Amino acid sequence: MRYGLVGAAGRMGGEIRKAFAAHDLVFTLDVDGETHTGTPQALVDFSLPAAFPSTIAAARRFACPLVIGTTGLSAEQLAEVRILGEQTAVVQSFNFATGVTLLKMMLREFAPFFADWDAEISETHHNKKKDAPSGTAILLREATGRDCPTHSLRMGGVPGDHTVFFANEGEVLSLTHRALSRSVFALGALKAAEFAVSAAPGFYTFEEVLSCGLKR
Amino acid sequence: MRYGLVGAAGRMGGEIRKAFAAHDLVFTLDVDGETHTGTPQALVDFSLPAAFPSTIAAARRFACPLVIGTTGLSAEQLAEVRILGEQTAVVQSFNFATGVTLLKMMLREFAPFFADWDAEISETHHNKKKDAPSGTAILLREATGRDCPTHSLRMGGVPGDHTVFFANEGEVLSLTHRALSRSVFALGALKAAEFAVSAAPGFYTFEEVLSCGLKR
Amino acid sequence: MRYGLVGAAGRMGGEIRKAFAAHDLVFTLDVDGETHTGTPQALVDFSLPAAFPSTIAAARRFACPLVIGTTGLSAEQLAEVRILGEQTAVVQSFNFATGVTLLKMMLREFAPFFADWDAEISETHHNKKKDAPSGTAILLREATGRDCPTHSLRMGGVPGDHTVFFANEGEVLSLTHRALSRSVFALGALKAAEFAVSAAPGFYTFEEVLSCGLKR
Amino acid sequence: MRYGLVGAAGRMGGEIRKAFAAHDLVFTLDVDGETHTGTPQALVDFSLPAAFPSTIAAARRFACPLVIGTTGLSAEQLAEVRILGEQTAVVQSFNFATGVTLLKMMLREFAPFFADWDAEISETHHNKKKDAPSGTAILLREATGRDCPTHSLRMGGVPGDHTVFFANEGEVLSLTHRALSRSVFALGALKAAEFAVSAAPGFYTFEEVLSCGLKR
Numbered sequence: 001m002r003y004g005l006v007g008a009a010g011r012m013g014g015e016i017r018k019a020f021a022a023h024d025l026v027f028t029l030d031v032d033g034e035t036h037t038g039t040p041q042a043l044v045d046f047s048l049p050a051a052f053p054s055t056i057a058a059a060r061r062f063a064c065p066l067v068i069g070t071t072g073l074s075a076e077q078l079a080e081v082r083i084l085g086e087q088t089a090v091v092q093s094f095n096f097a098t099g100v101t102l103l104k105m106m107l108r109e110f111a112p113f114f115a116d117w118d119a120e121i122s123e124t125h126h127n128k129k130k131d132a133p134s135g136t137a138i139l140l141r142e143a144t145g146r147d148c149p150t151h152s153l154r155m156g157g158v159p160g161d162h163t164v165f166f167a168n169e170g171e172v173l174s175l176t177h178r179a180l181s182r183s184v185f186a187l188g189a190l191k192a193a194e195f196a197v198s199a200a201p202g203f204y205t206f207e208e209v210l211s212c213g214l215k216r
Numbered sequence: 217m218r219y220g221l222v223g224a225a226g227r228m229g230g231e232i233r234k235a236f237a238a239h240d241l242v243f244t245l246d247v248d249g250e251t252h253t254g255t256p257q258a259l260v261d262f263s264l265p266a267a268f269p270s271t272i273a274a275a276r277r278f279a280c281p282l283v284i285g286t287t288g289l290s291a292e293q294l295a296e297v298r299i300l301g302e303q304t305a306v307v308q309s310f311n312f313a314t315g316v317t318l319l320k321m322m323l324r325e326f327a328p329f330f331a332d333w334d335a336e337i338s339e340t341h342h343n344k345k346k347d348a349p350s351g352t353a354i355l356l357r358e359a360t361g362r363d364c365p366t367h368s369l370r371m372g373g374v375p376g377d378h379t380v381f382f383a384n385e386g387e388v389l390s391l392t393h394r395a396l397s398r399s400v401f402a403l404g405a406l407k408a409a410e411f412a413v414s415a416a417p418g419f420y421t422f423e424e425v426l427s428c429g430l431k432r
Numbered sequence: 433m434r435y436g437l438v439g440a441a442g443r444m445g446g447e448i449r450k451a452f453a454a455h456d457l458v459f460t461l462d463v464d465g466e467t468h469t470g471t472p473q474a475l476v477d478f479s480l481p482a483a484f485p486s487t488i489a490a491a492r493r494f495a496c497p498l499v500i501g502t503t504g505l506s507a508e509q510l511a512e513v514r515i516l517g518e519q520t521a522v523v524q525s526f527n528f529a530t531g532v533t534l535l536k537m538m539l540r541e542f543a544p545f546f547a548d549w550d551a552e553i554s555e556t557h558h559n560k561k562k563d564a565p566s567g568t569a570i571l572l573r574e575a576t577g578r579d580c581p582t583h584s585l586r587m588g589g590v591p592g593d594h595t596v597f598f599a600n601e602g603e604v605l606s607l608t609h610r611a612l613s614r615s616v617f618a619l620g621a622l623k624a625a626e627f628a629v630s631a632a633p634g635f636y637t638f639e640e641v642l643s644c645g646l647k648r
Numbered sequence: 649m650r651y652g653l654v655g656a657a658g659r660m661g662g663e664i665r666k667a668f669a670a671h672d673l674v675f676t677l678d679v680d681g682e683t684h685t686g687t688p689q690a691l692v693d694f695s696l697p698a699a700f701p702s703t704i705a706a707a708r709r710f711a712c713p714l715v716i717g718t719t720g721l722s723a724e725q726l727a728e729v730r731i732l733g734e735q736t737a738v739v740q741s742f743n744f745a746t747g748v749t750l751l752k753m754m755l756r757e758f759a760p761f762f763a764d765w766d767a768e769i770s771e772t773h774h775n776k777k778k779d780a781p782s783g784t785a786i787l788l789r790e791a792t793g794r795d796c797p798t799h800s801l802r803m804g805g806v807p808g809d810h811t812v813f814f815a816n817e818g819e820v821l822s823l824t825h826r827a828l829s830r831s832v833f834a835l836g837a838l839k840a841a842e843f844a845v846s847a848a849p850g851f852y853t854f855e856e857v858l859s860c861g862l863k864r
Contacts, residue, residue, distance in 0.1 A: 099387035102329050106322055113318050113426060118559055118587035124597075127550055151583040155550035156599025157828050165556075167588025170400035171315035176390045180805050181829070184386035210329060334775055334803035340813075343766055367799040371766035372815025373612050381772075383804025396589050397613070531819035534761050538754055545750050545858060602832035603747035608822045616818035642761060 001197055002026045004040035004062070006055050007047025012185070016044055019186035020193075027062070029054055040064050042193040046096075046185065052077050056084060065089040065196035067189055069096050071135070085203030089196040093206035096188030099177045100136055100162070101206050106175065107143035107164060114173075117166040119146055124153040124161040136162055136177075217413055218242045220256035220278070222271050223263025228401070232260055235402035236409075243278070245270055256280050258409040262312075262401065268293050272300060281305040281412035283405055285312050287351075301419030305412040309422035312404030315393045316352055316378070317422050322391065323359035323380060330389075333382040335362055340369040340377040352378055352393075433629055434458045436472035436494070438487050439479025444617070448476055451618035452625075459494070461486055472496050474625040478528075478617065484509050488516060497521040497628035499621055501528050503567070517635030521628040525638035528620030531609045532568055532594070533638050538607065539575035539596060546605075549598040551578055556585040556593040568594055568609075649845055650674045652688035652710065654703050655695025660833070664692055667834035668841075675710070677702055688712050690841040694744075694833065700725050704732060713737040713844035715837055717744050719783070733851030737844040741854035744836030747825045748784055748810070749854050754823065755791035755812060762821075765814040767794055772801040772809040784810055784825075807832075 003020060004027030007013045017025060026038030029051070040062055045055045046069040059066045065088050068081060081092050095101065111119075123137040132152035133141075140162060141148050148164070160179040165172060188206060195209045204212075219236060220243030223229045233241060242254030245267070256278055261271045262285040275282045281304050284297060297308050311317060327335075339353040348368035349357075356378060357364050364380070376395040381388060404422060411425045420428075435452060436459030439445045449457060458470030461483070472494055477487045478501040491498045497520050500513060513524050527533065543551075555569040564584035565573075572594060573580050580596070592611040597604060620638060627641045636644075651668060652675030655661045665673060674686030677699070688710055693703045694717040707714045713736050716729060729740050743749065759767075771785040780800035781789075788810060789796050796812070808827040813820060836854060843857045852860075 097387060098384070099382075099389045102326060103389060106326055109325075110318060110322055113314075113429075120585045120587055122554065122583065122585070149585070151554065151585065153552045153554070153581070153583065153597065155552055155597060156604060157601040158599060158604065159828070165585065165587060166315075167590060168314075168403075169589040170396050170403055171313060172392075172394040172396065172588060172590065173315045173319060174392045174394075176388075176392070178388040178390075180386050180388065180807070187384075187386055336801045336803055338770065338799065338801070365801070367770065367801065369768045369770070369797070369799065369813065371768055371813060372820060373817040374815060374820060375612070381801065381803060383806060385805040388804060388806060396591070529819060530761075530816075531814075531821045534758060535821060538758055541757075542750060542754055598747075600746070600835075602828050602835055603745060604824075604826040604828065605747045605751060606824045606826075608820075608824070610820040610822075612818050612820065619816075619818055 001193065002038050002041050003193060004028065004043040004058065004064070006030075006043070006045035006051050006058070010047060012046045015183055015186040016046060016189055019183060019190045020044075027058070029058060041197050042067060044068075044189055044193060045070055046189060049073055049077065056080055059084060059088065063088060065091075065193070065199065067091045067192045067196055069093060069185065069189060082203050086201060088201050089199035089204065090202070091192040091196050091204045091206060091209055093192075095136060095139060095185075096192065096206055097136075097177075097179065097184045098188055098191065098210065099184075100139070101188075101210055103162075103164075103175060103177050104139060104143045105207060105210075107140060108145075111144040111146065114166040117168045117173075119144055119148040120165045121148045121150040122153070122163045122165070123150070124155065124158050126157045126159070127154045129154060134160065134162070136160065140164055217409065218254050218257050219409060220244065220259040220274065220280070222246075222259070222261035222267050222274070226263060228262045231399055231402040232262060232405055235399060235406045236260075243274070245274060257413050258283060260284075260405055260409060261286055262405060265289055265293065272296055275300060275304065279304060281307075281409070281415065283307045283408045283412055285309060285401065285405060298419050302417060304417050305415035305420065306418070307408040307412050307420045307422060307425055309408075311352060311355060311401075312408065312422055313352075313393075313395065313400045314404055314407065314426060315400075316355070317404075317426055319378075319380070319391060319393050320355060320359045321423060321426075323356060324361075327360040327362065330382040333384045333389075335360055335364040336381045337364045337366040338369070338379045338381070339366070340371065340374050342373045342375070343370045345370060350376065350378070352376065356380055433625065434470050434473050435625060436460065436475040436490065436496070438462075438475070438477035438483050438490070442479060444478045447615055447618040448478060448621055451615060451622045452476075459490070461490060473629050474499060476500075476621055476625060477502055478621060481505055481509065488512055491516060491520065495520060497523075497625070497631070499523045499624045499628055501525060501617065501621060514635050518633060520633050521631035521636065522634070523624040523628050523636045523638060523641055525624075527568060527571060527617075528624065528638055529568075529609075529611065529616045530620055530623065530642065531616075532571070533620075533642055535594075535596075535607055535609050536571060536575045537639060537642075539572060540577075543576040543578065546598040549600045549605075551576055551580040552597045553580045553582040554585070554595045554597070555582070556587065556590050558589045558591065559586045561586060566592065566594070568592065572596055649841065650686050650689050651841060652676065652691040652706065652712070654678075654691070654693035654699050654706070658695060660694045663831055663834040664694060664837055667831060667838045668692075675706070677706060689845050690715060692716075692837055692841060693718055694837060697721055697725065704728055707732060707736065711736060713739075713841070713847070715739045715840040715844055717741060717833065717837060730851050734849060736849050737847035737852065738850070739840040739844050739852045739854060739857055741840075743784060743787060743833075744840065744854055745784075745825075745827065745832045746836055746839065746858065747832075748787070749836075749858055751810075751812075751823060751825050752787060752791045753855060753858075755788060756793075759792040759794065762814040765816045765821075767792055767796040768813045769796045769798040770801070770811045770813070771798070772803065772806050774805045774807070775802045777802060782808065782810070784808065788812055
């Protein structure tokens with residue numbers, strides 16, 4: 001696959017280049033300008049909202065699919081992403097970790113069975129993380145459809161653990177996701193790009209990428 | 217609810233009497249004979265295959281629903297249970313723990329998403345347990361549809377823990393069920409009996425009891 | 433061993449009678465009065481501070497060792513326990529779970545090695561438990577000599593889990609104690625009574641009972 | 649600190665250069681030859697036994713402390729390391745992870761208290777790891793002084809988890825070490841080098857480095 005990358009010089013850009021090592025980077029877009037050695041078959045953006053206008057412009061220029069994991073996009077920007085989806089395949093999500101997405105799907109479907117169980121969430125991240133609870137914990141809590149008490153541990157260099165507990169008088173069921181490294185999101189982006197390259201135009205979530213992967 | 221109990225004098229019978237404390241025990245059937253002070257609205261049997269003929273006879277006599285968790289029934293006996301289901305509601309399962317049943321349902325539905333992840337199972341039980349892996353581990357392994365390596369720890373008085381792990385290069389997802397006591401199965405039997413009392417004639421698994429509970 | 437039991441009719445009294453099943457209960461003391469069929473070789477009290485004067489009087493009357501796990505004793509009452517220790521063996525502790533006591537000893541000795549690691553504590557108990565953090569969590573925190581952030585989960589029927597985490601940039605060490613049932617404390621009381629019966633007069637903690645057990 | 653590095657071009661060499669980023673690399677020794685821009689105050693070798701003769705020669709040439717974590721050294725080579733320790737500070741160990749070393753120390757000291765508990769070990773590593781059980785599991789098992797059943801899970805990209813369980817009828821105590829990345833050993837090497845630079849001549853284990861760190 002020939003791919004383009006927005007924010008190629010950033011930390012996440014580095015992770016994506018590593019995950020896409022088997023593919024050709026033919027277009028980069030950074031604060032400093034762009035490089036361009038071919039026409040990308042997919043454009044990937046996990047950078048900042050500030051880059052968004054250039055990203056959309058590039059996707060239109062190349063008429064190529066877009067995988068976008070930028071957080072903090074405004075409602076207007078998200079609307080623009082949807083409009084782009086009328087012409088080409090667009091995959092947008094706030095979390096491209098496969099395991100987190102599957103856990104979210106499980107919770108959404110099975111949480112109703114646990115309506116009369118207690119539920120709590122515990123998450124652990126490295127001590128540099130400022131926000132608590134984590135965005136992922138909030139996303140999982142929403143998937144349970146309940147206001148579970150949520151505990152945030154901040155210690156050492158833990159990349160990110162999340163556990164959702166259900167307990168009743170005689171049983172405890174706990175569902176734990178553990179990220180082993182920060183490469184997780186880049187691997188999800190790769191899966192999304194591979195999907196998008198051959199998908200019909202449309203706006204897709206990462207959940208749909210996973211579900212379609214299953215059907216094929 | 218007025219209920220009848222086969223094997224009332226056994227260990228599991230004791231657990232069931234405790235779980236059904238809010239209900240009236242009006243009929244018991246044991247090796248020694250029967251006691252009979254009313255007509256049961258549901259009959260419960262978690263005893264041994266030897267009791268099976270008497271159980272079926274009693275269910276027919278009272279024309280009442282049956283909840284049966286006896287393990288080791290023969291194919292002929294299971295066929296007889298199904299025939300009884302044509303006349304009255306029958307709930308039959310080899311595991312009446314709600315959490316185990318839900319975990320099995322989750323695995324059956326979501327395991328395909330983990331086809332390219334590694335999968336292993338680890339289970340821990342008290343040191344008196346002879347068989348390994350546990351029946352529940354086998355049931356969960358079957359639900360994954362894969363031949364996961366399975367590890368059995370036998371130590372102390374652990375009532376029963378089961379974990380199914382999925383891992384890829386960057387993530388680990390682990391689903392753990394932990395029994396807090398042996399009352400778990402009796403609580404499931406209660407849920408099944410409450411269901412059966414008002415259900416249409418038919419043969420039901422414990423999974424169906426849980427799913428119907430959700431729909432109502 | 434012939435033993436006496438204060439609060440024999442209470443819940444904890446029941447647990448102790450079960451744990452001491454191989455021994456002879458020859459003296460009981462309750463709100464209703466006492467029963468007395470022999471001279472106890474050890475007296476056990478895990479009841480309430482209100483019983484304390486009668487307990488001390490009985491220990492003096494029989495001139496026998498005392499194992500006391502009552503919580504909420506006043507400084508004066510604790511001083512009286514120490515004075516009794518001048519005449520007979522007395523074992524006093526606020527937690528008679530062997531594993532908790534060993535974990536406390538480990539933490540007290542090894543916590544200094546973790547001075548430059550982050551430390552947090554997480555504990556889980558059944559949803560009937562009112563206080564948070566648990567007394568055991570406080571005791572473990574004190575053993576670390578640090579003011580670790582402490583998280584309390586309250587759910588289902590969990591008898592009691594405690595984890596102390598240490599983490600740095602590259603490693604996490606976690607020490608977890610899990611109570612399987614409420615019999616834990618009664619088994620510790622038994623170990624203490626067996627120790628006290630043949631010990632020299634003195635005031636002993638449960639830690640000393642465990643350490644002496646090792647030396648013999 | 650000015651340091652020298654054997655096997656600078658290898659994977660572990662890369663980790664060490666990262667961990668020692670605040671220090672000056674003034675000497676490297678590789679299959680291809682050496683680079684030399686200053687006199688090292690400590691020499692670090694986590695490479696292969698084949699490099700051993702050059703390593704010893706370099707340590708003698710610079711009369712500087714040595715930190716050596718090479719596995720697979722012969723008895724003769726280990727004897728040579730000890731002889732070098734008569735002239736300069738030498739730190740030798742087969743595992744430079746601080747947490748593993750502390751866990752080993754805890755087990756060696758406290759395992760006797762668990763003599764009448766069951767004990768088992770479970771370890772998980774990435775699916776590329778060929779040997780089972782891991783060297784660390786063996787080292788921990790030896791520290792318990794018992795022949796604990798040991799379970800090895802091999803899945804995904806897990807850097808390395810080890811749990812030692814002790815369980816009796818009423819309690820489970822589990823001690824878990826989790827490596828977050830492969831940088832763990834390099835950070836231990838740094839700690840050892842910082843120790844060795846100012847230590848008296850002698851042969852030291854990594855345990856002694858940690859214990860001395862505590863005393864200062």
